[in-house]
Amino acid sequence: MNAKNWIIEFWHFRELLVALTLREIKIRYKQTLLGTAWAVLQPAALAVIFSIIFGHFLQIESPQTPYIVFYYSALVPWTFFSNSVTFGSLSVVNNSSLVTKVYFPREILPFASIGAAFFDFITSSLIFLMLMIFYKVNPSINVLYLFLIIPSIFIFAAGISLILSTINVMYRDIKFVVPLVLQVWLFATPIIYTIDRIPDSIRKFYVFNPLAPLINSFRQVTVLDKNPSIFELQLAILISIMTFLFGILFFKYKERVFADII
Amino acid sequence: MDSVLFENVSKSYHVSKGKYGLLTDALTNLLPKKSKSAYFENKVNALRNFSFSVKTGDSIGIIGRNGAGKSTILKLISKITYPDSGKVTTIGRIGAFIELGAGLHPELTGRENIYLYGAILGMRKKKIDEKFDAIVSFSEIKKFLDIPIKKYSSGMYSRLGFSVVAHCDPDILLVDEVLAVGDISFQRKCLKKMHSFAQEKTVIFVSHNMEAIKSICSKVIYLDNGKIKMIGSASEAVKRYLDAQ
Numbered sequence: 001m002n003a004k005n006w007i008i009e010f011w012h013f014r015e016l017l018v019a020l021t022l023r024e025i026k027i028r029y030k031q032t033l034l035g036t037a038w039a040v041l042q043p044a045a046l047a048v049i050f051s052i053i054f055g056h057f058l059q060i061e062s063p064q065t066p067y068i069v070f071y072y073s074a075l076v077p078w079t080f081f082s083n084s085v086t087f088g089s090l091s092v093v094n095n096s097s098l099v100t101k102v103y104f105p106r107e108i109l110p111f112a113s114i115g116a117a118f119f120d121f122i123t124s125s126l127i128f129l130m131l132m133i134f135y136k137v138n139p140s141i142n143v144l145y146l147f148l149i150i151p152s153i154f155i156f157a158a159g160i161s162l163i164l165s166t167i168n169v170m171y172r173d174i175k176f177v178v179p180l181v182l183q184v185w186l187f188a189t190p191i192i193y194t195i196d197r198i199p200d201s202i203r204k205f206y207v208f209n210p211l212a213p214l215i216n217s218f219r220q221v222t223v224l225d226k227n228p229s230i231f232e233l234q235l236a237i238l239i240s241i242m243t244f245l246f247g248i249l250f251f252k253y254k255e256r257v258f259a260d261i262i
Numbered sequence: 263m264d265s266v267l268f269e270n271v272s273k274s275y276h277v278s279k280g281k282y283g284l285l286t287d288a289l290t291n292l293l294p295k296k297s298k299s300a301y302f303e304n305k306v307n308a309l310r311n312f313s314f315s316v317k318t319g320d321s322i323g324i325i326g327r328n329g330a331g332k333s334t335i336l337k338l339i340s341k342i343t344y345p346d347s348g349k350v351t352t353i354g355r356i357g358a359f360i361e362l363g364a365g366l367h368p369e370l371t372g373r374e375n376i377y378l379y380g381a382i383l384g385m386r387k388k389k390i391d392e393k394f395d396a397i398v399s400f401s402e403i404k405k406f407l408d409i410p411i412k413k414y415s416s417g418m419y420s421r422l423g424f425s426v427v428a429h430c431d432p433d434i435l436l437v438d439e440v441l442a443v444g445d446i447s448f449q450r451k452c453l454k455k456m457h458s459f460a461q462e463k464t465v466i467f468v469s470h471n472m473e474a475i476k477s478i479c480s481k482v483i484y485l486d487n488g489k490i491k492m493i494g495s496a497s498e499a500v501k502r503y504l505d506a507q
Contacts, residue, residue: 013384015381015386015387016381016382016384018381019377019378019381019382020378020381022378023367023370023374023378026369026370026374027367027369027370030369031369097361097364097365098364098365098382099342100337100342100364101342101358101360101361101364101365102340102342102358102360102364102365102382102383103340103341103342103356103358104382104384256343256344257344259337259342259343260275260276260343261276
């Protein structure tokens, strides 16, 4: 299937994407006491814990801003990525009854998961905004970089989810691998620390982790009033796009056998 | 004109062998093709060199024992699965009544599910808006429209499923053993709906209910072990099938 046909077909099924995304948003917090508040609580709880342990116990200074703002500013985009990958990687298998009964482009399933995670991201961003107003953190014009940073995280999360959800159809090991890898990834990304704390000898390996510059820049342009490193950002965007392209090709290549082996 | 055309279609399913099946499969897949012994070829043939065509407007029944390949044919037509060899061609929008309610979600309300299931079946939201009242009145669940369907009885569940499917208006209709839903009066209603479909659309109907097959289909394929045993008029094919049991 060539790119043009893919886009035409995807466009044809756009309403299904919307319907499935709404379904994910609606059912995710059904029969929970706190409902959508979980979208905020996930990053907020971690931000509080990090503030206490790394800020007050270990005395790691947070440049210019209160600890809670410092950690929350990185945990908001991180939680978006982490939730996208967690739910996206399971999306095809979790909907096996649909995959074996109805025809539609299967990539709609991981995209719907990411769409729902994006909804949570918006919710927790609103709290972030209130936090910034409360602590009187004024972002500069640099905040416009978010229009590059957020879509890049989105694209990167989609690429990773497409790859993992495909492998998960064949090998359910993915279900156990993803939480483990995400835990390591959290520490391999400048969330608890800033990127300039990393020794130069190790820092060169950070080019392989596009989330490092993306999340670091997210924090820099929102609460630190710093210019992001344009070169690192460009590289991260390039890697994100390439991951996405590889993901969609891999997914479409394997999609035909999903119903047979799921 | 042919709505559905199968040309020399073969389809087999891979069956993994018990313990550590996946690991041995993965390792043997790394070996070059030639060195694989027959031991590792765990294949079940669902269809073998299967050819047939359905003319636009025909109603075709497919009968046969469990595992004869009936559902595989419907899955190939609806592009859920693809053939190993041969070619499947279809013209027109396909609507599949295969396992009703595959798209329904227990936590959502009846109303929400009508929109969700409609979208899954490829209906535009505008179209669902138009048909909403008809769907609700056909399903007879108006009173329970705004409660989660996990509270529904299984009969109400399938009635909702059938009602949405019945209003999605496809060119080619695939039906797999779904008429046994609800109580007798609702079954009659379904059968009536099927009749009116069969008048104007292309219908491919899989069932073990021989009476329903005879009343709806003009032509019947009797399938045995992935091959056509006979194609003929409904009454002949059903008789041959029943005699063979």
